[in-house]
Amino acid sequence: MRSRASLRRAALGLAFAVPLLLGGRAQAQxxxxxxxxxxxxxxxxxxxxxxxxxxxxxGANQEGGALEVDPKxxxxxxxxxIGLGDVKPGWRVVVNGxxxxxxxxxxxxEVVDTP
Numbered sequence: 001m002r003s004r005a006s007l008r009r010a011a012l013g014l015a016f017a018v019p020l021l022l023g024g025r026a027q028a029q030x031x032x033x034x035x036x037x038x039x040x041x042x043x044x045x046x047x048x049x050x051x052x053x054x055x056x057x058x059g060a061n062q063e064g065g066a067l068e069v070d071p072k073x074x075x076x077x078x079x080x081x082i083g084l085g086d087v088k089p090g091w092r093v094v095v096n097g098x099x100x101x102x103x104x105x106x107x108x109x110e111v112v113d114t115p
Contacts, residue, residue: 036083037096039104041067042112044092050085055106067095069106077111090115 001012053071057064075082087093092113097106 038099040096077110
């Protein structure tokens with residue numbers, strides 16, 4: 001009897017713990033996530049399509065490419081909040097974000113140089 005009761009307690013504990021853990025991760029995917037990001041990249045902006053919420057970056061070591069930008073992503077130029085349409089080709093940026101369904105989605109972008 002004791003082992004069945006122990007198993008029930010363990011199963012009940014897992015039933016409560018798993019949704020809490022998964023729920024915390026889901027909140028990080030909504031945007032504005034700086035910590036706990038799945039990827040980080042520094043590179044030069046090659047193209048921006050604000051209507052499609054995408055940005056194309058060229059980073060070191062063949063990193064970069066076209067990235068989706070979360071509509072709720074935090075974008076900054078210095079201490080000023082900006083929109084994706086404000087970002088210009090040639091600017092150097094630091095981005096981080098989450099991998100969702102196999103795609104990199106930017107949740108944070110900071111402009112580091114505007115030549």
